[in-house]
Amino acid sequence: MHHVFKYYLGFNFVSLPxxxxxxxxxxxxxxxxxxxxxxxxxxxxxPSAEVYVIDGTDGVVTASDDADRPANMIMAQRHFASGLPxxxxxxxxxxxxxxxxxxxxxxxxxxxxxxxxxxxxxxQVEMVEVDFAFADSNGHAEATRLRxxxxxxxxxxxxxxxxxxxxxxxxxxxxxxxxxxxxxAIPCGAWGExxxxxxxxxxxxxxxxxxxxxxxxxxxxxxxxxxxxxxYCLDRLEEWQGHFRLYVYTARKPVDLGDTIYPAI
Numbered sequence: 001m002h003h004v005f006k007y008y009l010g011f012n013f014v015s016l017p018x019x020x021x022x023x024x025x026x027x028x029x030x031x032x033x034x035x036x037x038x039x040x041x042x043x044x045x046x047p048s049a050e051v052y053v054i055d056g057t058d059g060v061v062t063a064s065d066d067a068d069r070p071a072n073m074i075m076a077q078r079h080f081a082s083g084l085p086x087x088x089x090x091x092x093x094x095x096x097x098x099x100x101x102x103x104x105x106x107x108x109x110x111x112x113x114x115x116x117x118x119x120x121x122x123x124q125v126e127m128v129e130v131d132f133a134f135a136d137s138n139g140h141a142e143a144t145r146l147r148x149x150x151x152x153x154x155x156x157x158x159x160x161x162x163x164x165x166x167x168x169x170x171x172x173x174x175x176x177x178x179x180x181x182x183x184x185a186i187p188c189g190a191w192g193e194x195x196x197x198x199x200x201x202x203x204x205x206x207x208x209x210x211x212x213x214x215x216x217x218x219x220x221x222x223x224x225x226x227x228x229x230x231x232y233c234l235d236r237l238e239e240w241q242g243h244f245r246l247y248v249y250t251a252r253k254p255v256d257l258g259d260t261i262y263p264a265i
Contacts, residue, residue, distance in 0.1 A: 003037070004198045005128075005186070005246060024092065025049050029118065031084070031096035036075070038095065043070035052076055052091075054084070084114045094119050097128040104158035108170060116174045122255040125176065128248050129164035132188065132203060134233075135241035143240060146233045149226075152219045153210050167249045176251035184246040189237030199244055200237060207234075 025046055030039040030053040039053035047070070054076040069075075076085060094115055103111060115125050132150075137143035163170070168181040186192065188199040207230045211223060220226040233240075 004195050004202075007195050027091045027093075027120075028052065029054070029084075029086065029091040029094045031094065031115070032099050032102060036069075036073075038097070039073055040068075040070065042095070043073040047072060049092075050074060052086070083110075084118050086118045088117050089120045090118050092120050092123045094123065094125045095128075096126070098130060099127075100129050100131070100164050101157065101159050105163065108163045108167075109173070112167075112170045112174045116176060116253060119253045121253055123253050124250065125171070125253070126248065126250050127167055127171075128246065129167070130244050130246050131164060132242070132244055135185070135243060137236075137240040140240070142229060142232050143236075146229055149214060149219050149229070150210075152217070153214060156213060156217060164247055167247070168251075171249060171251045175254065177254050179249065179251040182248045182250075184248070186244045186246060188242045188244055189234075191238035191241075192243070200234070203242075204230075204234065 026049050028039075028042055028046060028049055028051045030042065030051065032055065036053055039051050043049075043051040050072055051070075052074045096111075096115065099111070115127075119125055134143050134147075168179045171179050186199065187196045188203060189196050190200075192199065211226050214220050214226050215223050220229065233242075236242075
C-alpha cells in the first residue's frame with residue numbers, strides 16, 4: 001500500500017514539506033509501521049533525527065533487518081493496545097496510517113489523545129486512512145449487496161466504517177489546531193493503470209481473506225455465492241468506477257497550552 005500511494009500521489013508525507021518546524025525535527029514516531037518501509041524512508045530523509053516505529057499487530061517490524069536498517073531507525077518492540085510507550089511531548093512529527101482494521105470503534109478517541117500526548121508542543125501529526133467505494137454503480141443490486149456485506153464484515157472485526165471520514169473532528173476535540181482534511185480518489189483496477197492494478201490485487205486478497213468470516217457469520221448464503229458476488233463486482237471496477245479513497249489529516253499541537261488539560265475521552 002505504501003508504495004502504491006506514494007507512486008500515485010508523488011510524495012510520502014503530506015505535511016512535512018510545509019511544516020515550519022521541519023529544520024528542527026529531532027524525533028519522529030511512525031505508528032502502525034507495518035513492514036517498516038515508511039519509517040526506513042523517513043530515517044533516510046532525516047539522518048539527524050531519531051525515527052521510532054511501533055507496529056499495530058505484535059509490536060515487531062520485520063521488513064528492515066539489522067543490515068539494512070538505518071542507525072537512526074528504532075523499533076519499539078511493544079503493541080500499543082495499552083497506549084503509546086513514550087513520554088509526553090516527545091515527538092516533533094507523528095505519523096499514523098491504516099489503523100482502521102486495528103482499532104475498534106471505541107478506541108479511536110483514546111488513540112487520538114495518545115497522539116496528542118506524545119506530540120511535542122508545536123509538533124505535527126499526520127493520519128492516513130483508506131476505504132473503498134464504487135462511484136457510479138447506479139444503485140446496482142450486486143454493488144449494493146457487496147457494500148452491505150463489507151459493512152457487516154467491518155462491524156464484525158470491530159473496524160469503524162465512519163470514524164475515518166471524520167478524524168478532523170476527533171483531532172480538534174483532543175486539542176490539535178491547524179487541522180486539514182484531504183481526500184484523494186485513486187482508481188482501482190486496470191483503468192487506474194499501474195497503481196490501480198496493484199490496488200485491485202490488494203482488494204482481491206482482502207476479499208479472499210474475508211470469505212471464511214462472511215460464510216461462517218452467514219453474511220452470504222454460501223462460499224460459492226460470495227465468490228460469485230465478488231467476481232461480478234470486480235469485473236466491473238471500471239464500469240462502476242471502483243476506487244480507494246485516501247483520507248489524509250494533518251494537525252499541529254499548540255505551542256502554548258496554558259492551563260488547559262485535554263483528558264482522555
